[in-house]
Structures are given as structure tokens and as C-alpha cells.
Amino acid sequence: MNYTQAEPGHYYAVGVGPGAPDLLTLRAVRLIETADVVIAPRSRVAHKSVSRQIIADYLNDRQEVIEHVYAMERDTEKTYSSWRDIAGLVASRCEADKSVVQVTLGDPLIYSTSCYLIDCLQKHLERDRIHVVPGISAFQATASVFHEVLALQEDRMILMPATDIDVVEHAMEHCETLVLYKCGKRVKQLAELLDRKGLHNRAALACYIEQEDRQFLTHDLMEAAKGEHGYLATVIVRVRNKAWEE
Amino acid sequence: MNYTQAEPGHYYAVGVGPGAPDLLTLRAVRLIETADVVIAPRSRVAHKSVSRQIIADYLNDRQEVIEHVYAMERDTEKTYSSWRDIAGLVASRCEADKSVVQVTLGDPLIYSTSCYLIDCLQKHLERDRIHVVPGISAFQATASVFHEVLALQEDRMILMPATDIDVVEHAMEHCETLVLYKCGKRVKQLAELLDRKGLHNRAALACYIEQEDRQFLTHDLMEAAKGEHGYLATVIVRVRNKAWEE
Numbered sequence: 082m083n084y085t086q087a088e089p090g091h092y093y094a095v096g097v098g099p100g101a102p103d104l105l106t107l108r109a110v111r112l113i114e115t116a117d118v119v120i121a122p123r124s125r126v127a128h129k130s131v132s133r134q135i136i137a138d139y140l141n142d143r144q145e146v147i148e149h150v151y152a153m154e155r156d157t158e159k160t161y162s163s164w165r166d167i168a169g170l171v172a173s174r175c176e177a178d179k180s181v182v183q184v185t186l187g188d189p190l191i192y193s194t195s196c197y198l199i200d201c202l203q204k205h206l207e208r209d210r211i212h213v214v215p216g217i218s219a220f221q222a223t224a225s226v227f228h229e230v231l232a233l234q235e236d237r238m239i240l241m242p243a244t245d246i247d248v249v250e251h252a253m254e255h256c257e258t259l260v261l262y263k264c265g266k267r268v269k270q271l272a273e274l275l276d277r278k279g280l281h282n283r284a285a286l287a288c289y290i291e292q293e294d295r296q297f298l299t300h301d302l303m304e305a306a307k308g309e310h311g312y313l314a315t316v317i318v319r320v321r322n323k324a325w326e327e
Numbered sequence: 328m329n330y331t332q333a334e335p336g337h338y339y340a341v342g343v344g345p346g347a348p349d350l351l352t353l354r355a356v357r358l359i360e361t362a363d364v365v366i367a368p369r370s371r372v373a374h375k376s377v378s379r380q381i382i383a384d385y386l387n388d389r390q391e392v393i394e395h396v397y398a399m400e401r402d403t404e405k406t407y408s409s410w411r412d413i414a415g416l417v418a419s420r421c422e423a424d425k426s427v428v429q430v431t432l433g434d435p436l437i438y439s440t441s442c443y444l445i446d447c448l449q450k451h452l453e454r455d456r457i458h459v460v461p462g463i464s465a466f467q468a469t470a471s472v473f474h475e476v477l478a479l480q481e482d483r484m485i486l487m488p489a490t491d492i493d494v495v496e497h498a499m500e501h502c503e504t505l506v507l508y509k510c511g512k513r514v515k516q517l518a519e520l521l522d523r524k525g526l527h528n529r530a531a532l533a534c535y536i537e538q539e540d541r542q543f544l545t546h547d548l549m550e551a552a553k554g555e556h557g558y559l560a561t562v563i564v565r566v567r568n569k570a571w572e573e
Contacts, residue, residue, distance in 0.1 A: 084349060085349075098352070101354070102353075103330060103331075103352065103353040103354040103357070104352050104353070104354055104461070105352060105353060106344070106349065106350050106351060106352055106353075106463065107348070107349040107350070107351060107352075107353065107356065108347070108349040108350055110353065111349070157480075188467055188477075189471070190467070190470045190471065190474075190475065190476050190477045190478075191467075191477050191478055191484075192478055192479060192480075193479075196476045196479045199474060199476075200476075208474075211474065212471075213470075213471035213472075213474055214471065215350070215463045215467035215468055215470070215471045216463075216467075217352065217461045217462075217463070218467075221434055221436070221437075221461035221462075221464075222461055224436045224459075224461070225435070225436065225459035225460065225461045226459075228436075228445060228454075228457065228459055229436065230436050230442045230445075230446075231434075231436045231437050232436075232437055232438055232486060232487070233438060233439075233442045234403075234438075234488075235487075235488060235490055235491070235494075236487070237485055237486070237487040237494075237498065238437075238485070238486045238487070239483055239484070239485050239486075239501075239502065240478060240483070240484045240485075240486070241478070241481075241482070241483040241484070242480075242481060244481055245481070248481075248483075251501075252483065252501065255485075255497075255498065255501045256485065
């Protein structure tokens with residue numbers, strides 16, 4: 082597959098990484114620069130689209146740029162209904178021989194709204210007209226900043242949301258590294274759990290990783306629990322020593 | 328942190344992604360282009376360094392390029408002894424005010440030899456002279472090619488090596504998506520396990536993902552088990568239906 086430019090009639094789900102414009106891949110940049118239509122999602126609560134800000138330097142005047150405002154609700158039917166509309170829009174542009182890029186924070190297949198759009202598009206576009214370009218996910222950028230090994234040798238890494246603390250505690254039994262997404266509202270509960278497990282000095286938290294002015298980093302979850310943290314906060318826990326450390 | 332160029336006296340562990348030169352991030356490219364010294368690891372059994380091939384277009388004549396041949400042995404002491412030598416070399420270049428980039432396939436903190444080097448370097452360099460630049464890991468590129476959702480909503484994803492099939496079977500109880508690395512020698516055992524679990528039609532295998540001529544993709548592990556597959560083969564299994572699919 083040649084990804085030097087966006088092809089007419091094709092759709093690309095493009096991961097743009099966690100925030101820094103230089104964490105895009107070359108492939109992502111070339112596709113964004115050459116697309117006829119660029120769709121940037123924005124959550125209903127946000128003032129502006131973070132993914133659009135990240136790619137601002139790669140856009141140009143002849144492009145149609147669509148900010149798609151989506152609801153972040155725990156209602157799969159509502160979510161799908163919203164994405165079906167966008168899928169129809171993407172399909173109409175592709176049928177008119179336009180190339181369409183949808184940008185998404187992080188990686189399109191890791192807790193990303195792109196998953197819904199790709200799914201809805203199956204009905205409209207042939208498989209070989211749908212493309213996914215991977216992007217750096219927040220947990221990778223977080224590990225990089227902290228120099229935290231995610232997995233080596235026989236290590237198991239679990240990646241999951243911190244929605245249910247009981248499920249998080251259960252997961253700790255089955256991995257060496259635990260990566261938690263969507264920690265914003267759970268930092269206090271997480272800090273208490275880590276304390277109880279004797280793991281309070283084995284965690285790292287990042288908010289708005291690689292988003293220049295907003296980035297917040299700490300090893301002290303108990304202290305962090307006193308503040309307000311973004312929905313997208315990431316926590317990495319070294320649950321146990323690894324074979325290569327002993 | 329400004330990563331527009333490699334700074335004198337600094338070391339950078341740089342992920343270069345799974346194989347395609349356009350899956351490097353802009354940050355990775357700029358650091359490689361401006362580094363005084365570039366270290367590319369090569370396993371003892373390989374004829375050439377894959378990571379060096381990926382970055383060939385970004386190298387220039389004034390750079391010192393070092394191919395570091397390492398043993399892939401299950402002997403942590405031997406492994407560390409080899410990396411301690413490289414750490415000494417990196418330190419000597421940094422002390423002479425050179426900038427040093429070590430490139431690594433995929434992401435430097437996910438099953439990567441960079442982990443050893445970063446660890447050994449703690450003794451030689453101050454923390455703020457050691458940098459890690461994340462890269463696209465093979466499982467992300469594999470998911471992208473197959474359009475396979477890795478995680479959404481409450482999904483848990485486990486990433487682990489396929490070394491021990493009993494541990495793999497155990498992991499299936501605790502995730503929605505299972506990502507297995509280093510599957511090359513385990514494809515037959517994996518195919519049998521998936522068959523026994525009724526999951527034979529829910530797996531995808533990739534070898535040499537994004538390595539142009541060598542890439543091999545299949546959903547049929549039983550068939551794939553008849554061939555010889557590279558050590559770095561990746562398998563993604565959708566272990567169970569996810570909330571948003573039901």
C-alpha cells in the first residue's frame with residue numbers, strides 16, 4: 082500500500098498521537114496535507130477540537146474541514162446514531178471522488194471514536210477504500226516521559242479504563258504492568274487501592290500528556306487526588322517485579 | 328521539551344515503528360537526522376539491521392553509525408553485560424559532547440532492547456540527558472491492517488509474549504482483546520488452543536508487519552502453522568464480545 086497521498090474515494094482513520102504535532106507519523110502528515118476533506122472530532126464539553134489544533138500546521142485553504150461534535154454518553158445506541166450520520170457524510174464525499182481523512186487523538190483503534198465510524202462505514206465503502214493509520218497512544222507517551230518500561234521478556238501488560246475500581250484490582254493479579262485510561266474521576270480511589278496494595282510508590286500519572294501548556298505529571302497519586310484531573314488522565318502501575326529485574 | 332534537534336551530550340532512545348519508513352514520527356526523523364552518533368541494534372542471527380534499513384534515508388555521511396550486534400539469549404546477566412558495554416560507549420560519546428540516538432524497532436519501552444540500555448545508562452548520564460521517543464508498535468500496525476478494534480469502552484487488552492501457552496490460556500479469562508508477541512514458534516499450539524476455545528475465527532496473524540516484501544497476513548492460524556514464521560509474529564485475538572457490540 083502506498084500512502085504518499087490521500088486517494089480520491091478513499092477514507093483514512095488517522096491517529097495523530099497524544100498532543101505534540103511532531104508525534105505524528107510522516108504517513109499521517111502526508112495524508113492530512115493531501116486530503117480533500119478533513120474531519121476532526123470534538124467532544125460536546127470541549128471548547129475546541131484538540132486533534133484539530135494538533136494538525137493546524139498541516140491544513141490548507143482548499144480543504145473542507147469539518148468539526149464533528151459528538152456526545153460522550155454511555156449510550157451505545159445514541160453513539161452509533163451520531164456516527165451513522167457522519168458515515169453517511171463520509172460516504173457522500175467518497176462517492177464524489179473526494180479523499181477523506183478523519184483525525185483522532187492517539188491511535189484510531191485504542192479507545193477512539195474512530196472505531197464507531199470505521200464500523201458504520203462498512204455498509205457504505207468497500208473494505209479496500211477504508212484505511213487505518215496507527216498513532217502514538219497516550220500510554221506510550223506517558224511511559225516515555227517517565228522512562229517506565231511497559232513490558233520486557235515475559236511481562237504481561239494490561240490496558241483498560243479505570244471505570245470500575247474492583248475490576249482494576251482484579252486486573253492487578255494478572256499482569257506485571259497495568260495501564261489505566263480515563264482516570265480523571267478515579268484518582269482518589271486509585272490512590273487508596275495502590276496504598277492498600279503497597280504499590281503507592283510504583284505508579285505514575287499523566288494528564289494531557291504532550292499537550293504543551295497543560296501537561297501534568299506526578300508519581301504521587303495521593304497528592305494528585307486533591308486536584309481536578311482531565312478525563313483522559315493515564316496511570317501506569319508497575320504491579321510486580323519482573324523477571325529481568327530480580 | 329524541544330525535540331527539533333538532537334542536543335550535544337544527550338542520549339535518545341528512538342522508536343522507529345515496525346518497518347515502513349513513513350511510520351516514523353516527525354520527532355524521530357529530526358533526531359536521527361541531527362544526531363552525531365546513531366546506534367542500530369542487530370540480532371546475532373540477522374544478516375542486517377532492520378532498524379538501520381528503515382532509517383537509511385534519514386542518515387548522512389558526517390554521522391558515526393554503529394551496528395550493535397546483540398545476543399538474543401534467555402540469560403539476563405549476559406544480556407546486561409552486553410548492554411553495559413554499549414552504555415559505556417554511549418556515555419563516552421556524550422561526555423565528548425556528541426548527541427547519540429539509539430534506534431529500535433517499534434516502541435523503545437515495549438519488548439525492546441532499549442529497555443536494557445536505558446537502565447544501564449542511569450549510572451552514566453543524568454536523568455534529563457536521557458530521552459525516550461515513542462514509536463508505533465507492531466500490534467498497532469497489525470490492528471490497523473486488519474481494522475481490528477483493540478479496545479473500546481470498558482474493554483481490557485492484554486499484551487504479552489506467546490512463550491508459555493498455559494499462561495496465554497489463563498490470560499484469555501481476563502481480557503476482551505489478547506495481543507500476543509513472539510508467536511513464531513508457537514503458531515501451531517496457538518491454533519490448537521483457539522480451536523479448543525471456539526476462537527479459531529477470531530484471530531489475526533501478522534509477520535513482518537509493514538516490512539514491504541516480507542509482510543504476511545492471515546486469519547487462518549491452522550494453515551499458518553504449516554509454514555515457518557518469524558520470531559516477531561504478532562497475533563490478535565478477540566477473546567469475547569464487547570459491550571458495544573451486543
